[in-house]
Amino acid sequence: MFKISYCAGHYLGTAGKRLPKELDKNETREWVLNDRVARYFAEAAAQYEGVQLYRTDDETGKTFVDIPQRVEQANKWGAALYIDMHHNGAGKIFTGGGVEAFCYPGSAEGKKYRDAIYAAVVKAGGLKGNRVSPLQEKKFDSLSLTNMPAVLIEYGYMDSKADAPVILTDDYARKVGYATMEAVAAVLGLQKRIVYTQADFVRDVLAAAAKLQAAKKG
Numbered sequence: 001m002f003k004i005s006y007c008a009g010h011y012l013g014t015a016g017k018r019l020p021k022e023l024d025k026n027e028t029r030e031w032v033l034n035d036r037v038a039r040y041f042a043e044a045a046a047q048y049e050g051v052q053l054y055r056t057d058d059e060t061g062k063t064f065v066d067i068p069q070r071v072e073q074a075n076k077w078g079a080a081l082y083i084d085m086h087h088n089g090a091g092k093i094f095t096g097g098g099v100e101a102f103c104y105p106g107s108a109e110g111k112k113y114r115d116a117i118y119a120a121v122v123k124a125g126g127l128k129g130n131r132v133s134p135l136q137e138k139k140f141d142s143l144s145l146t147n148m149p150a151v152l153i154e155y156g157y158m159d160s161k162a163d164a165p166v167i168l169t170d171d172y173a174r175k176v177g178y179a180t181m182e183a184v185a186a187v188l189g190l191q192k193r194i195v196y197t198q199a200d201f202v203r204d205v206l207a208a209a210a211k212l213q214a215a216k217k218g
């Protein structure tokens with residue numbers, strides 16, 4: 001069983017941390033975007049064999065759980081990987097942007113996941129942007145307090161004219177949420193569950209009926 005702990009960065013009430021009015025009349029909160037990606041990530045994870053998830057922020061967004069509290073839960077649970085999901089802000093409206101990903105300095109395992117997730121997210125979502133160093137090592141709390149390899153990912157800039165219209169779409173959130181899980185699965189060689197769907201059932205019933213019909217005629 002591979003245990004992944006993750007969270008949507010911040011919470012609904014975090015001051016600042018939202019799209020600027022000039023780019024989004026609703027001033028969508030960062031947590032709302034982070035949460036949407038986190039939900040698609042969980043949806044993708046459910047397709048794989050042998051994956052257990054533990055989300056450390058409040059899924060309603062109403063209660064603030066600080067980073068040490070989040071990390072403590074992941075450490076106690078014995079997570080094998082931590083993923084902290086964010087959307088970036090430059091503090092001014094600009095035309096550049098793009099995805100960025102971080103791991104703890106010198107963490108070879110963290111770097112492996114960071115690089116795989118970054119590549120998959122940029123490929124799926126298309127926000128390569130113009131960052132000089134999109135892949136970095138930082139001592140962010142969620143990377144340094146965790147006992148396991150950890151990745152902090154910024155899925156695009158909220159104040160970028162290029163990124164904002166993209167990160168607001170559900171389609172982008174789904175693509176990058178799935179890509180994040182698929183990157184982890186590729187690193188670990190995880191297999192997808194074999195799921196017997198309603199469509200499979202209908203196909204099998206129709207095939208059986210056709211066989212019966214053929215048998216009667218014969």
Ligand SMILES: [Zn+2]
Pocket residue numbers: 009010030086087088
């Ligand atoms: Zn953030």
